[in-house]
Amino acid sequence: MFASPAWLGWSLAALFVVLAVYSLWLALTSGTRCADGVTGDRSSGLAHAVMSVGMAVMFAPWGSAVPALVWNTVFVAMAAWFAAALFRAAPGEPRWRSAATHHVLGAVAMLAMVSAMSGAPAAGGDHAGHAGHSAASGGFLLPVLLTGLVVYFAADFGLSGWRAVRGGPGGRASGAARAVMGAGMAAMLVPML
Template structure:
C-alpha cells in the first residue's frame, strides 16, 4: 500500500503547492488559500512514505492557528456555514489526525472504537460530502466571448481551485476512514 500512500502524498503535495502559487498570483483570500495549502502539504507529509520533514509540533501550531483565525471569523459572522466554518472543520480534522498519531501509511493508532474513531467517522462523511460539492464546482463554465485563456488565468480559475479541493477532501476522507 506504499504506492497508494505515495500517490496520495504526491497529489496532496501538488494541491498544496498550487494553493501557494494562487496566493502569489491572486493576492486575494490569502488566509483561505494558505489554509488550503497547509492542509494539502500537511496531508502530503502524513502520507509520505519518505517520512514527515516537518516536526509534529509545527503542524500543530499551524492548524491551531487555522482554528483560531477562522473560528474568529465564524464568531464575527455568527454563522458556522461558509468557507470559515469549513476551514475550522478542516484544521480541526488535521489536529485530530495529529493527536491520534497518524502514521506515514495512512493508519492511525490502533485501538478500540473511541471518541476519536467516532469523530473520524463523522468527519469522513463531511469530507465525502465536501468532495461531491467540489466536484460540482469543477464543471467548466464556457469562457466569455473574446476572453483568451492564459496560464495565469487558468491557475486562478475557480474550477482549478475546486479540483484541488476535491483532491484534498477525498484524501482527507480516506485518511480519516483509516482511523476508524
C-alpha cells in the same frame, strides 16, 4: 489501517505538493474577500496550502519524521484563526456555510490525523500510525466526531467535484483542487474509525 505501497504514498504526496503550490499561487494572486464575505481569499488559499503540505507529509513514507508538536501548533493556530473569523463576521453573513467553517473543520481533522500518526511510527510506506489509534479507543465522542468529519469531507468531495465538472463559482481548477483535498481528508480519516 491505510496501508499502501511506497510508490502510492509518494504519488499521493506529489499530488498534494502540486495542490499546495496551486493553493499558494491562489493565495498570492487572489482578491481580498471570498464570496462568502467571512473569509479572506488569501487566508483561505494559505490554509489550503498548509493543509496540502500536511497531507503530502502524511502520505510520504517518512511522514512521521515531522514532530507532532509542529503540526499541532500549526493546526491549532489555523483552527483559532478561522474560528475568530467566524465570530468577527458581520451579522447576517453565512457563518456556518463559510470557508472559515470549512477550514476549522479541516484543522480539526488534521489534528486528529496528526494525533493518530504520532501514536505509532509508519513503516514501509503504510500508515501504521493511523492503525495505532482507532476511534474505538476514544470512547463515544471520538467516533462520532470522526464519522461526522468523514461524512463532511466525503460530501465536500462530491459537491466540489460536481462544481469542477460544471465549472461553477470558483472555476474548474478550484473545484477540482477542493475535491482532491476532500477525498484525501476522507481517505485519511476512514482508517481511524
